[in-house]
Every structure is written in structure tokens, then in C-alpha cells.
Amino acid sequence: MSEAHPELGFWRKYVFATDHKVIGIQYGISALVFLFIGFCLMMLMRWQLAYPGEAIPLIGGLLRESWVNQGAMLPNFYNQLGAMHGTIMVFMGIVPLAVGAFGNFVVPLQIGARDMAFPRLNMMSYQAFIIGGLVMLTSFLLPGGAASSGWTSYAPLAVIATTGQTFWLIGMIFLIASSLLGAINFIVTIVHLRAEGLTFFRLPFFVWSQLVTAFLLLLAFPALQAAAVFQLMDRLVGTSFFLPSGLVVGGEPLAAVGGGSPLLWQHLFWFLAHPEVYVLILPGMGIIAEVIANNTRKPLWGYRTMVYSLLFLGFMSFTVWAHHMFLTGMGTTMSTFFQATTMIISIPSVIILSCLLITLWGGSIRFSVPMLFALAFLPMFGIGGLTGLPLGLAVPDVYLHDSYYIIGHFHYIVAPGTIFALFAGIYHWYPKVTGRAMNVTLGKIHFWLSFLFMNGIFMPMLFEGMAGVSRRLFDPTIYAHGAAVHGLTVMTSWSAWCLALAQIPFVINFFWSMRKQERAEENPWQATTLEWATPTPPPHGNFPETPVVYCGPYEYSVPGAARDFSPQFVKQEV
Amino acid sequence: MSTLDLPYQVEPHPLTGVTSGKLGIWLFLASEVMLFGSLFSSYVLLRVGSPPEFWPLGIEAGLSVPIGTFNTLVLIGSSVTMVMSWASLKMGNLGAFRRYFGATIGLGGVFLLVKAFEYSTKFSHGIFPAVGWPELTDPSMFYGLYFTFTGLHALHVLLGILVNLWLLIWGAAMWETAPERFAGRIEIAGLYWHFVDLVWIFLFPVLYLL
Amino acid sequence: MTESEAALVKQEVRVYVMVFTALAGLTVVTVAISYLHLPTVLAISVALVVATVKAGLVASYFMHLISEEKVILWLLLLCAAFLVALMALPVGTETGIAPLWPFSS
The missing domain is CATH 1.10.287 (Helix Hairpins)
Structure with a gap:
């Protein structure tokens, strides 16, 4: 199996790479850059919210004339920031990092494969992603600026928006194509390329989470693709799929055929976007399961239960989407249906979370940096999940819909939830990727500050939302109830800027450790899964000899074993 | 090529019983089902929301049923030649494969030409996706859907033709080195082509007849 | 062969x-x-x-679905289940509200 591989030139090795590890790193770096950009957009928005109408310090004078007035932000620019923050974070930041980067790098290693099943498809998937990302970013340079109709691009607002929206749609079609190609690749890889002896119930939970995620991407994304095509037709050719009759814009009746349904957009969008929520969280859960099992030195409690919950979660996620649409007047029967499915889908999430929590019980926990992030994930995801329940019930949703409460809710899941999980993953697999461990002290500083400020951002939002502040306001102080809780807004903003500063130790750690830290061994965490059987960093083709799997993924502290971990790839004497 | 020789490119996987390529194309087709499913779902929703007098039958709106029928037969015919080309490969007859496969590409081209002719007739009558039917004053969703559906379908046909052309001209070299693998590729190309045909089987009655 | x-x-x-x-x-x-x-x-x-x-x-x-392996059929069955949801539920929500053409009878 170990034939010689010819040395490849720079372009073939790093730019047009077909090796899953290089593609994973490409995805990882691009996604981190996009996350940073999305974060910057948000910091600008936080200035306007905390100090409405005041000139943006430092960079206010540098921004385009159409965006600022004497350094103070204009409403239209605020809308662009809001729309693009959501789009960049969801579609170009977290999903590519969780699926594209971690999935690509770790999954083939964890299943003992030499590469993804379709290496060239993998390359095309990354290329489509980067094209889509660049199209999105370029739209800021357009005369009318970027898309400004929210990350959901609700019609008819989005249909009559400036050219930036067209770029958004085209960019989205590329991103969808990328995800589809990736999803096909993941499913075939996981089903076909597992090492000998690696049965489905010996797969690490992370691989399971990627498998379910891939199915969600595969079957949910086409709905948004269809919707994007319809909206492009509406915008470019003048059809009226999403434009109702008699629409009046700025006091003028809109010259359109009419007869379309704005609700149709919402259905198609949320048919994708609700499974997308699980695409955001499931890989995170997978990473957390790996880290927790490894650092408690215990098998995952209820591994099979977790897998079945995961499958059920994935299946149900297709039947809950209209809980985003309770306020559209879709009728009580349908509201009741979607409310019921929403309550049902919360059960498997709770099961998975409980299993992870029980795994901690009686473990001799190693408080390594990835473990700290994993431990923080559990309560943060818990808060995010529990605050979602009132939103899933139609009646409280009437009050809470589109308020800061929902912003707080889903950010608790995605920011201190998924992003913490991703950080845990970065700290956990960094030694495998670079061959060197990350610095622990810097890592702990990064964790504690991030943990503090994440809560400083999102906890006040829940209270603001319950006070009735709308998420869409350019200046929340124009209303008395908004002005009354303005202190919370200011606190959120300062927390956000401090969170940015808290990432500096991470950035330093990330680059410094690459060169200066001591070399890591093959299995520095004394883990059991297959990715630790490879040389560090893994060469092209991954495994020097084809691995064989002898046991389940989390054989830690097996009674009678010589060590407290029994790797899958080592045959145990019975 | 820097890609590795991965298993299950030719021989089926013991668990699933299919090759990686075949599993991959079926996954792709499943996502295509959801794509066209979304289109049909939108069609149903928009039509249910419209009063019947605003929704013409295709024939009332000026679509030519004979031309549509002809194109349906062309596409079904291309599916048959496609499956025959695969069967010829299986029987080891490269010459017959080339003839049938070429015929498939040709029939695909005929389909697109007829479609282009239909489009140009509509345009020359002043019918565009955005305008109504039939006096161009009554609002209608019909032509918007017609152009979107058939346009997207035509793009799929075009993609199939391009891939098939590549397989015929350059890809066939693989027949000499790895005949089984090449037959697998033709089967995969065929599955995609039949799916495109299958979509048209629904599009034709929905747009032209109902 | x-x-x-x-x-x-x-x-x-x-x-x-x-x-x-x-x-x-x-x-x-x-x-x-x-x-x-x-x-x-x-x-x-x-x-x-x-x-x-x-x-x-x-x-x-x-x-060749008639003689195809089970895995493909299961995949299509899964796809069909979601397709049913996609086809049925939006229309269900549509029937409860006003028609799209307000000026019709």
C-alpha cells in the first residue's frame, strides 16, 4: 500500500490540492478568515447600537461615503452589516469550519481511509466555496453595497433590494453547490472507506455527526437552491414568484405581474435553514463527544443512545421548519403541528446533552484546554436549547419573535456552543495537524476571557428581548422601552469588543505554536481513535500500513488493561 | 495524478453492493429530486393560491402540444439509446457503443434545438417570463414558471450533453486500460441522463397539458 | 465479460x-x-x-432500480419521505389564509 508518491509542485500541493488534509486546512484557514470578517462587521454594528448616531472611532472616516455621514453610520449600511454578518458567519464561517475543515481533515483519519472517496470532487467543493465567498464579499464594493435584507433574504424586501442581493443569491448558489459536493463525498467516504473491523457502531461519535450532517446538507440545501433560482428570476427577469399583487413600495404601486407568495420564500428558505441549524450544531456535538471521552478517560455514557438520538434528530429536523413562521398567520392547525414536532425534536438533543453530562460522572477529568471548552459547551448549549423552548411554542413566540431574545437564544447555541466546540477541536487536533501542541497558558487565558465575554454579550440580549426590543432596530433608543434597557446594550457592545481582544492570545498561540512549541508525539492525548495511529503530521495516504480496528471507539480505563486507554487500532490480549 | 488508488471504484463494496461512484451519483440524484421537488411544491402552492381563471392550460397559453410531444419522444428515445450504449459496452462492442452514445448526444441536441425554437417563437410573440397571457395584460404566473422550469431542465440537459461529449471523445481512452471502470462511468452518466428524462416526463404534462 | x-x-x-x-x-x-x-x-x-x-x-x-441494491432503495425512500413533507406542508399552510390574488372574487 505504500507506493512512492512523486513530489508535487507548490500549486498542486497547496492550491489545487486533492489531499483531504490539505483541503481541510484550506477550508479551516478560509473559514477562520471569514469568521474574523463576520466578527468585524458585528463590532461595527455594536457601535451603532451602543452609541447611536455617534461617529465610529478610528475607522469612521475611512468608510465609503454612502455608508457613513461624518463618521456616523447610515441605516442602510447597518442593514448590510446585519445581513452579511449572518450570512458570513453561518454559510462561510461555521459550516465550512465544522464540516469542511474538521470533517475533511478528521473523518478520513478516524475511519482509517487513505483519502476522501472522490478527491477531485473534494477540490471542486472547496473551489466552489471560495468563489461563493468571494462573490459575497465583493458585493460590498457595489454602488448600492452588499445585500441588506437580513441573512434570511425575505421576499418581497429582498426582491426590490439593490444589486448586492443578486450577488448574495449567486454567491449562495456556489456555496450550496459546494456543500452538495461535500455532502456526497462525506457519505460515500464514511459508508465505503471504513477500515476493516470498523463497523458502524464502532465509529467515533464525531463521524456519526458528520454522516447525519451530510445527509441534512444533501437533502435540505436543494430547497434553497430552488428558492434562490426563483428569487434571481424575480430580480433579473421580472417574474413575480414572491411578489404579491398590489404591492406598494415607497408610496408607488410596484410594476410587477404579482400573484406570487412571499410565504413561499419562507417555506423554501426554512426548509433548508432549519436543518442548517443542526448542521451548525451536530459537528460541534461530535467534537465535544471526542474531547469529553478523551479527557474524562471514560467511555461515552450511552453511546448507542446518542447515535440513535442523532439519527432521530436528523430525521425530525426536516419537519419543524415552520416554527420560524408562527407569525405569518399560517393557521392554527399548521401551527399546532409544527409546535408539536418542535417539542418532539428537543428530546433527542436533551438525550445527547444528558449522555455527555453523565459521562463526566466519576471520571478522572483532565482539565486540558480542549476539555475546558468542552465543559463550557455543555451549560452554554443547555441555555441555548432551553431558551428555544418558549420560541417553539406558538403563543410565547408571538411576543418573543424577532426580538433580541431570539438573537440571544440562537447565539447561545452557535457562539458559546458551536464556536466553543470548534475551539475545542482546534486545540484537540492541532498537534495532529501541525505536529506541535498549542501553548496551555495562552489557551487557558483565551478560554476564560472568551467564556466571560461570550456570556457578557448574549445574556443581556435575552433580557433586552424580554423587555421587547426588536432585533432589527437601527437605533433602539428611539423607543422608551429600548432606551430603558440601553445599559444592557452598552454592556453587550463592550463585551463584544473585549471578546475580540480575548482572541489575541489565541491568534498568537496559533502562529507561535506552529514553530516554537515542542514537537508533539503521535498520540499526545493518549486517545483511542484511529486518527492518532498516523504519523504526525500525517503523510499523503495517511497510514503507513492499512489499519485494522479491533474494538469500539472509546475504550478508556478498561478494567484489567495495562494502560487507561485501549486504542481501536491495537489488538488487546484477552 | 496525485490522487490515490482508492478501493471500490470498480468492485462493489461488500456492505452496500455498489461502487463508490454509483452510490455517489444516487446521492446526487436524491438531492436533485429535492431540487425539482421544491420546484413542483412551489408550483402546487402558487397554483392552489391562484383562482383558475388566472391559470391557463398550456394549450390555451399558446404552448404547442405537438412540439412538446415530439420533444418528449426525442428525450425518451435518447434514454433508450443511452441504455443501449451501456449494454453494448457490457457486450464488449465499442463500435456499437460509440454509435448509440453519439445518438444519445445527438438526440439531446435535437431536444435543446426544439426547445430553443419554442423559446424564440414565444419571444417573437412578445411573451417573456415577466408578462402575462394571452393579451399580455392579464397577470399570470404561468410563463414565469414555464421558463424557469424548462430553463433549469435545459441546463441539466446541456450539462449531460457536455459530460457525455467528454466521455465520448476523451474519456473513451479508458476503455483500453480499464474497461470495467469505463463501463461504470457510462452507467453513471446514464443514470443522470435517465433522471433528466424522468423530470421531463413530469414537466411535460404539468406545463403543456394541465 | x-x-x-x-x-x-x-x-x-x-x-x-x-x-x-x-x-x-x-x-x-x-x-x-x-x-x-x-x-x-x-x-x-x-x-x-x-x-x-x-x-x-x-x-x-x-x-435498473428493479434489480438495484437495497441501499439505493433505502436512500430513495428517505428522500421520498422528505419530499412528501416538502410537497404537503407548505400547501397545508396556504389553505388557511387569503388567496394570493386579492382582487379576484
Whole structure:
């Protein structure tokens, strides 16, 4: 199996790479850059919210004339920031990092494969992603600026928006194509390329989470693709799929055929976007399961239960989407249906979370940096999940819909939830990727500050939302109830800027450790899964000899074993 | 090529019983089902929301049923030649494969030409996706859907033709080195082509007849 | 390619020709029915049934689903379940609210 591989030139090795590890790193770096950009957009928005109408310090004078007035932000620019923050974070930041980067790098290693099943498809998937990302970013340079109709691009607002929206749609079609190609690749890889002896119930939970995620991407994304095509037709050719009759814009009746349904957009969008929520969280859960099992030195409690919950979660996620649409007047029967499915889908999430929590019980926990992030994930995801329940019930949703409460809710899941999980993953697999461990002290500083400020951002939002502040306001102080809780807004903003500063130790750690830290061994965490059987960093083709799997993924502290971990790839004497 | 020789490119996987390529194309087709499913779902929703007098039958709106029928037969015919080309490969007859496969590409081209002719007739009558039917004053969703559906379908046909052309001209070299693998590729190309045909089987009655 | 396999394929070719004839016939049938101007519900039902039969023929014989491995069938079943949700639920929400054309009777 170990034939010689010819040395490849720079372009073939790093730019047009077909090796899953290089593609994973490409995805990882691009996604981190996009996350940073999305974060910057948000910091600008936080200035306007905390100090409405005041000139943006430092960079206010540098921004385009159409965006600022004497350094103070204009409403239209605020809308662009809001729309693009959501789009960049969801579609170009977290999903590519969780699926594209971690999935690509770790999954083939964890299943003992030499590469993804379709290496060239993998390359095309990354290329489509980067094209889509660049199209999105370029739209800021357009005369009318970027898309400004929210990350959901609700019609008819989005249909009559400036050219930036067209770029958004085209960019989205590329991103969808990328995800589809990736999803096909993941499913075939996981089903076909597992090492000998690696049965489905010996797969690490992370691989399971990627498998379910891939199915969600595969079957949910086409709905948004269809919707994007319809909206492009509406915008470019003048059809009226999403434009109702008699629409009046700025006091003028809109010259359109009419007869379309704005609700149709919402259905198609949320048919994708609700499974997308699980695409955001499931890989995170997978990473957390790996880290927790490894650092408690215990098998995952209820591994099979977790897998079945995961499958059920994935299946149900297709039947809950209209809980985003309770306020559209879709009728009580349908509201009741979607409310019921929403309550049902919360059960498997709770099961998975409980299993992870029980795994901690009686473990001799190693408080390594990835473990700290994993431990923080559990309560943060818990808060995010529990605050979602009132939103899933139609009646409280009437009050809470589109308020800061929902912003707080889903950010608790995605920011201190998924992003913490991703950080845990970065700290956990960094030694495998670079061959060197990350610095622990810097890592702990990064964790504690991030943990503090994440809560400083999102906890006040829940209270603001319950006070009735709308998420869409350019200046929340124009209303008395908004002005009354303005202190919370200011606190959120300062927390956000401090969170940015808290990432500096991470950035330093990330680059410094690459060169200066001591070399890591093959299995520095004394883990059991297959990715630790490879040389560090893994060469092209991954495994020097084809691995064989002898046991389940989390054989830690097996009674009678010589060590407290029994790797899958080592045959145990019975 | 820097890609590795991965298993299950030719021989089926013991668990699933299919090759990686075949599993991959079926996954792709499943996502295509959801794509066209979304289109049909939108069609149903928009039509249910419209009063019947605003929704013409295709024939009332000026679509030519004979031309549509002809194109349906062309596409079904291309599916048959496609499956025959695969069967010829299986029987080891490269010459017959080339003839049938070429015929498939040709029939695909005929389909697109007829479609282009239909489009140009509509345009020359002043019918565009955005305008109504039939006096161009009554609002209608019909032509918007017609152009979107058939346009997207035509793009799929075009993609199939391009891939098939590549397989015929350059890809066939693989027949000499790895005949089984090449037959697998033709089967995969065929599955995609039949799916495109299958979509048209629904599009034709929905747009032209109902 | 073994002899027996080649013979098997030859047999299949005969099936393909029969399926083509059936498809062409059904196309003519569905067009002919449309000229009868049946009541709307009946017309839609008949046309969709015929289309489904044709699609079934293409999928079963040209795409070999009739002899395909189980894994493909399970995949399509999963896909079909989501498709049903996608087709049925949006229309369900639509029936409870005002029609899209406010100026109609």
C-alpha cells in the first residue's frame, strides 16, 4: 500500500490540492478568515447600537461615503452589516469550519481511509466555496453595497433590494453547490472507506455527526437552491414568484405581474435553514463527544443512545421548519403541528446533552484546554436549547419573535456552543495537524476571557428581548422601552469588543505554536481513535500500513488493561 | 495524478453492493429530486393560491402540444439509446457503443434545438417570463414558471450533453486500460441522463397539458 | 465479460425496446386524453398517474432500480419521505389564509 508518491509542485500541493488534509486546512484557514470578517462587521454594528448616531472611532472616516455621514453610520449600511454578518458567519464561517475543515481533515483519519472517496470532487467543493465567498464579499464594493435584507433574504424586501442581493443569491448558489459536493463525498467516504473491523457502531461519535450532517446538507440545501433560482428570476427577469399583487413600495404601486407568495420564500428558505441549524450544531456535538471521552478517560455514557438520538434528530429536523413562521398567520392547525414536532425534536438533543453530562460522572477529568471548552459547551448549549423552548411554542413566540431574545437564544447555541466546540477541536487536533501542541497558558487565558465575554454579550440580549426590543432596530433608543434597557446594550457592545481582544492570545498561540512549541508525539492525548495511529503530521495516504480496528471507539480505563486507554487500532490480549 | 488508488471504484463494496461512484451519483440524484421537488411544491402552492381563471392550460397559453410531444419522444428515445450504449459496452462492442452514445448526444441536441425554437417563437410573440397571457395584460404566473422550469431542465440537459461529449471523445481512452471502470462511468452518466428524462416526463404534462 | 453475462445483456436489450414502446404509447395516451377535456380533478389525476407510471418504467428498467441494491432503495425512500413533507406542508399552510390574488372574487 505504500507506493512512492512523486513530489508535487507548490500549486498542486497547496492550491489545487486533492489531499483531504490539505483541503481541510484550506477550508479551516478560509473559514477562520471569514469568521474574523463576520466578527468585524458585528463590532461595527455594536457601535451603532451602543452609541447611536455617534461617529465610529478610528475607522469612521475611512468608510465609503454612502455608508457613513461624518463618521456616523447610515441605516442602510447597518442593514448590510446585519445581513452579511449572518450570512458570513453561518454559510462561510461555521459550516465550512465544522464540516469542511474538521470533517475533511478528521473523518478520513478516524475511519482509517487513505483519502476522501472522490478527491477531485473534494477540490471542486472547496473551489466552489471560495468563489461563493468571494462573490459575497465583493458585493460590498457595489454602488448600492452588499445585500441588506437580513441573512434570511425575505421576499418581497429582498426582491426590490439593490444589486448586492443578486450577488448574495449567486454567491449562495456556489456555496450550496459546494456543500452538495461535500455532502456526497462525506457519505460515500464514511459508508465505503471504513477500515476493516470498523463497523458502524464502532465509529467515533464525531463521524456519526458528520454522516447525519451530510445527509441534512444533501437533502435540505436543494430547497434553497430552488428558492434562490426563483428569487434571481424575480430580480433579473421580472417574474413575480414572491411578489404579491398590489404591492406598494415607497408610496408607488410596484410594476410587477404579482400573484406570487412571499410565504413561499419562507417555506423554501426554512426548509433548508432549519436543518442548517443542526448542521451548525451536530459537528460541534461530535467534537465535544471526542474531547469529553478523551479527557474524562471514560467511555461515552450511552453511546448507542446518542447515535440513535442523532439519527432521530436528523430525521425530525426536516419537519419543524415552520416554527420560524408562527407569525405569518399560517393557521392554527399548521401551527399546532409544527409546535408539536418542535417539542418532539428537543428530546433527542436533551438525550445527547444528558449522555455527555453523565459521562463526566466519576471520571478522572483532565482539565486540558480542549476539555475546558468542552465543559463550557455543555451549560452554554443547555441555555441555548432551553431558551428555544418558549420560541417553539406558538403563543410565547408571538411576543418573543424577532426580538433580541431570539438573537440571544440562537447565539447561545452557535457562539458559546458551536464556536466553543470548534475551539475545542482546534486545540484537540492541532498537534495532529501541525505536529506541535498549542501553548496551555495562552489557551487557558483565551478560554476564560472568551467564556466571560461570550456570556457578557448574549445574556443581556435575552433580557433586552424580554423587555421587547426588536432585533432589527437601527437605533433602539428611539423607543422608551429600548432606551430603558440601553445599559444592557452598552454592556453587550463592550463585551463584544473585549471578546475580540480575548482572541489575541489565541491568534498568537496559533502562529507561535506552529514553530516554537515542542514537537508533539503521535498520540499526545493518549486517545483511542484511529486518527492518532498516523504519523504526525500525517503523510499523503495517511497510514503507513492499512489499519485494522479491533474494538469500539472509546475504550478508556478498561478494567484489567495495562494502560487507561485501549486504542481501536491495537489488538488487546484477552 | 496525485490522487490515490482508492478501493471500490470498480468492485462493489461488500456492505452496500455498489461502487463508490454509483452510490455517489444516487446521492446526487436524491438531492436533485429535492431540487425539482421544491420546484413542483412551489408550483402546487402558487397554483392552489391562484383562482383558475388566472391559470391557463398550456394549450390555451399558446404552448404547442405537438412540439412538446415530439420533444418528449426525442428525450425518451435518447434514454433508450443511452441504455443501449451501456449494454453494448457490457457486450464488449465499442463500435456499437460509440454509435448509440453519439445518438444519445445527438438526440439531446435535437431536444435543446426544439426547445430553443419554442423559446424564440414565444419571444417573437412578445411573451417573456415577466408578462402575462394571452393579451399580455392579464397577470399570470404561468410563463414565469414555464421558463424557469424548462430553463433549469435545459441546463441539466446541456450539462449531460457536455459530460457525455467528454466521455465520448476523451474519456473513451479508458476503455483500453480499464474497461470495467469505463463501463461504470457510462452507467453513471446514464443514470443522470435517465433522471433528466424522468423530470421531463413530469414537466411535460404539468406545463403543456394541465 | 463472460458469455452468460453477454447473453443476459442481450435479453435486457429486448426489455429496453419494450419499455420504449410502452413509454411512447403512454405519451400518446396522455396527450390524447388531454384533448378530451375531462373535469379538472380527473384530468390532473389521470395525467399524473400516467406520468408516474412512465417515471416508474424509466426508473425500474433504464435506471435498473428493479434489480438495484437495497441501499439505493433505502436512500430513495428517505428522500421520498422528505419530499412528501416538502410537497404537503407548505400547501397545508396556504389553505388557511387569503388567496394570493386579492382582487379576484
